[in-house]
Amino acid sequence: MRTDRPKDLDMYYNDHVKMRIIHRLEQVKTWTELMGIQSAVHDALSREAQNEQQEKAQFEHWKKSQETKK
Numbered sequence: 001m002r003t004d005r006p007k008d009l010d011m012y013y014n015d016h017v018k019m020r021i022i023h024r025l026e027q028v029k030t031w032t033e034l035m036g037i038q039s040a041v042h043d044a045l046s047r048e049a050q051n052e053q054q055e056k057a058q059f060e061h062w063k064k065s066q067e068t069k070k
Contacts, residue, residue: 028034 025037028037
């Protein structure tokens, strides 16, 4: 892929990482390994959602403080 557009490069590298993850998942053989991966993914997604909620709450707090200054 020959491009300098950051959006295209991000998509290319994200897809590349996804394919490597899928390849590794295909090598998993046991139920225990699968459950460990599921747990790790669930934890990561939960942390990400929690961080997004915190950022939104901080922004709303900042927005209200800016409105009261006016």
